[in-house]
Amino acid sequence: MKNLISSAASKNEMTDNLYLYGVARIRSKEMSLFSKSDIDQLMSCKTEKECIRLLNDKGWGRNDTDESLEQLLTSEREKTWELMDELVDDMSVFHTFLYGNDYHNLKAAIKQAYKGIERPDLYIKDGTIDLAVINKAIKEQDFSILPEHMREAASEAYQIQFHTGDSQLCDIIIDKAALDSIYAHGKGLKNELLSQYVEIKVAVANINIAIRSVKTGKDEFFLNRALVECESLDKKKLIESAKDGMESIYEYLSTTTYSDAVAELRISSQAFERWCDNRIIEYIKPQKYNPFTLSPLLAYLLARENEIKTVRIILSGKKNDIGDSVIRERLRQMYV
Amino acid sequence: MEIINDYGIVLALLGAVLVALVPGMASAKAVSMGGVAGAGIITENPSLFGKVLILQLLPGTQGIYGLLIAFITLSQIGVLGGSGDISFVKGILYLAACMPMIIVGYTSCIRQSKASIASMGVVAKKPDQFGKAMIFPAMVETYAILALLISLLAVNGVGGINI
Numbered sequence: 001m002k003n004l005i006s007s008a009a010s011k012n013e014m015t016d017n018l019y020l021y022g023v024a025r026i027r028s029k030e031m032s033l034f035s036k037s038d039i040d041q042l043m044s045c046k047t048e049k050e051c052i053r054l055l056n057d058k059g060w061g062r063n064d065t066d067e068s069l070e071q072l073l074t075s076e077r078e079k080t081w082e083l084m085d086e087l088v089d090d091m092s093v094f095h096t097f098l099y100g101n102d103y104h105n106l107k108a109a110i111k112q113a114y115k116g117i118e119r120p121d122l123y124i125k126d127g128t129i130d131l132a133v134i135n136k137a138i139k140e141q142d143f144s145i146l147p148e149h150m151r152e153a154a155s156e157a158y159q160i161q162f163h164t165g166d167s168q169l170c171d172i173i174i175d176k177a178a179l180d181s182i183y184a185h186g187k188g189l190k191n192e193l194l195s196q197y198v199e200i201k202v203a204v205a206n207i208n209i210a211i212r213s214v215k216t217g218k219d220e221f222f223l224n225r226a227l228v229e230c231e232s233l234d235k236k237k238l239i240e241s242a243k244d245g246m247e248s249i250y251e252y253l254s255t256t257t258y259s260d261a262v263a264e265l266r267i268s269s270q271a272f273e274r275w276c277d278n279r280i281i282e283y284i285k286p287q288k289y290n291p292f293t294l295s296p297l298l299a300y301l302l303a304r305e306n307e308i309k310t311v312r313i314i315l316s317g318k319k320n321d322i323g324d325s326v327i328r329e330r331l332r333q334m335y336v
Numbered sequence: 337m338e339i340i341n342d343y344g345i346v347l348a349l350l351g352a353v354l355v356a357l358v359p360g361m362a363s364a365k366a367v368s369m370g371g372v373a374g375a376g377i378i379t380e381n382p383s384l385f386g387k388v389l390i391l392q393l394l395p396g397t398q399g400i401y402g403l404l405i406a407f408i409t410l411s412q413i414g415v416l417g418g419s420g421d422i423s424f425v426k427g428i429l430y431l432a433a434c435m436p437m438i439i440v441g442y443t444s445c446i447r448q449s450k451a452s453i454a455s456m457g458v459v460a461k462k463p464d465q466f467g468k469a470m471i472f473p474a475m476v477e478t479y480a481i482l483a484l485l486i487s488l489l490a491v492n493g494v495g496g497i498n499i
Contacts, residue, residue, distance in 0.1 A: 024376025
């Protein structure tokens with residue numbers, strides 16, 4: 001017992017010390033994250049161009065060319081990953097955030113092989129698996145070269161797409177496998193923040209699937225295939241309530257930790273999405289004062305993603321002449 | 337009894353060695369942790385070097401306190417010159433006298449380094465709050481100083497006891 005405690009203590013101490021340099025740099029980087037006043041400043045810009053100019057002044061973009069909104073956001077995302085690459089020796093701790101891209105690429109590869117076309121622009125660059133490996137696996141039907149968590153889903157989705165042509169079922173299989181992998185990786189790292197993040201992410205995906213299934217009249221088979229097991233929601237109860245309609249889902253959610261979401265769900269799916277993002281930000285906020293462990297780095301990563309999403313909402317709104325009050329309703333809470 | 341008394345100097349020397357060794361090791365580790373965190377802050381803002389350096393060095397004092405007690409103990413027991421005639425009981429007393437600095441030196445050092453690193457985060461975000469930020473790790477120093485005081489008095493006091 002004594003040995004167990006001392007080994008656990010030394011492991012904690014090691015983990016604490018592993019990210020000292022990274023957390024110290026993140027403390028300074030947090031200073032440049034957008035606060036509410038920065039968002040207000042962005043909101044006060046009249047056009048998309050004016051917004052981009054302001055973002056450039058604040059150090060966004062690569063500073064070498066006139067970047068479009070998408071290029072600007074992509075380069076900001078790349079900068080964040082470049083920073084993480086500098087701060088952490090083993091990038092596998094961030095795979096939870098990248099698995100989604102891998103499964104998107106798998107989906108794109110299967111669809112392109114099925115249609116017999118090549119559209120490299122459909123792939124997402126940041127992933128844990130080389131695009132060439134995914135393409136080779138699909139073209140040669142050699143799924144053994146894919147990581148273990150992806151093999152079965154890739155093979156099943158491929159068979160279904162090619163034998164039945166059912167793209168929706170193919171998507172469901174891949175999306176479920178993606179969520180399963182994200183959940184397993186997030187829980188497996190034994191980091192409280194990451195564990196809570198994947199819990200919210202998977203539960204929110206389940207809620208969205210259940211609501212969509214009611215709206216589109218999907219059956220129990222669909223729900224069973226699409227929903228992912230998680231700790232905070234009971235899959236069986238969610239399926240049962242989805243069979244009885246929307247109100248029944250709301251009733252079930254009222255008995256769970258997501259009871260606050262019901263009011264937002266009644267408003268709109270955008271309001272629910274905003275509620276989810278705000279809940280994650282609320283949850284990660286204490287990491288601003290944590291000088292140890294991986295958690296502050298994860299929190300920064302999520303805060304940056306939230307910042308990029310908020311900027312996208314504002315700029316898309318400005319571009320499409322949407323009123324400021326409507327844009328403000330969609331804005332997320334900021335980390336700093 | 338005579339044979340046992342031969343081991344008195346061994347115990348006293350053990351105390352002196354441990355009091356230099358344990359807080360010294362703890363200080364080395366703590367200063368290294370501070371250095372790693374400090375390097376992270378300097379990468380982003382080199383102008384904070386002076387402030388970060390002070391915070392890094394705060395947990396280094398326990399090693400110096402340990403050295404001081406070790407030096408006084410070595411002088412008292414005659415290893416640095418003079419008579420090395422130490423009874424078994426006196427040897428145990430010297431070892432016991434070093435204990436506060438050995439134990440408190442180690443524990444306070446590791447904890448102080450954590451407070452220092454947390455304070456570096458404050459300095460990184462609000463450099464003008466350096467004074468307040470320094471107080472937190474400095475408070476931990478109190479207990480290292482108390483242990484130093486007791487070990488100092490005890491080592492000196494044991495020298496005067498005739499056993």
